[in-house]
């Protein structure tokens with residue numbers, strides 16, 4: 001097992017990884033920017049190393065600084081968390097060259113899956129259904145129009161290197177294709193340094209359902225059921241749950257088998273998530289794979305009783321999976337709400353100091369966060385300040401437990417999404433379970449209309 005792990009991340013996920021390491025008897029080093037000197041990760045880790053100024057490009061994304069930090073502190077592994085360098089094949093490669101284990105997939109698996117357009121081709125080759133669209137990247141406006149005519153409008157233009165809900169544009173009419181294509185190309189070039197764009201049919205009112213998998217270096221791979229992440233705002237997840245209210249045993253079997261087929265096809269040996277769109281007729285299509293741990297992993301941990309981060313660390317150290325497929329049982333229902341520091345009406349980040357704080361507790365409630373009373377939220381990073389996750393016997397009980405937990409939260413000093421989350425939990429539409437990725441847009445419109 002590893003002796004010491006460098007955490008190349010910040011916020012709640014850095015804390016989550018440190019917690020797993022402590023319970024495993026592994027020492028930790030928090031790599032942090034000057035903006036995060038007062039972070040919980042720095043307080044909880046055994047050691048910390050400052051890796052640069054606040055801007056992520058000069059700290060959390062700076063490979064030489066992270067490698068030096070790992071070397072001077074004698075770390076034998078690096079955990080990249082999510083975001084930042086977690087899906088960077090170059091980083092995984094450099095770690096390998098420096099004899100530091102990258103807690104994640106091989107550089108090759110990242111290359112095959114990190115680029116969304118290449119990932120779709122790989123999925124097709126593995127026999128997994130994908131959303132109809134262009135065969136690989138678009139090469140010209142004429143070709144884009146031709147493909148759109150074949151698959152039918154509306155279509156969605158997506159950046160191959162996109163992520164985090166960015167780099168996507170929906171096009172409803174042929175006359176808009178050229179201008180939208182140029183726009184999304186420019187946006188993708190600026191945001192991801194890669195202006196490659198591909199096209200997909202825009203599936204109407206789909207659900208976002210994803211399958212959690214984990215493999216080891218001994219050829220074993222299992223799934224840990226699905227998560228439903230249909231409650232999104234601007235293509236970004238806000239509320240996630242497991243299991244999906246839309247899947248029956250038969251559909252679950254089909255989807256998890258498809259996910260495992262793709263994982264085996266690329267000899268995948270760590271945690272990963274295969275994201276699918278599920279249409280109104282019950283057909284599902286592979287959308288992309290995330291080759292890392294995800295924000296919403298706790299809902300899976302709740303329904304399976306498995307600690308995904310510990311298992312991820314243990315398979316990275318070369319140990320075989322500690323369970324077989326038949327050992328993994330699903331129990332109850334879990335819901336996660338992401339708490340963002342922002343003005344929920346305007347969707348603008350709200351930075352400042354947490355003046356007062358009380359986080360919920362009690363039966364079946366878990367809080368993964370990195371804030372504390374007196375903590376100053378730095379303006380440089382993602383606005384997510386924590387997650388509230390609940391577990392109960394049924395979906396209905398989980399919703400009531402979440403309402404109770406959200407009601408206990410008290411955060412003074414910054415505005416948060418808690419009031420919005422509360423309203424969603426209370427809504428008849430969410431309770432019915434019949435939701436799609438367009439839920440929130442409609443919900444907000446109705447709210448506005450109701451005054």
Ligand code: ADP
Pocket residue numbers: 131156162163164165166200201202203204206208232235236275277287288437
């Ligand atoms: P990212 O990598 O930025 O998270 P994804 O490709 O996972 O982007 O898509 C994010 C969300 O955008 C999906 O969960 C879904 O709501 C929406 N979306 C993406 N592609 C399509 C599509 N072809 N049809 C309908 N919705 C889509």
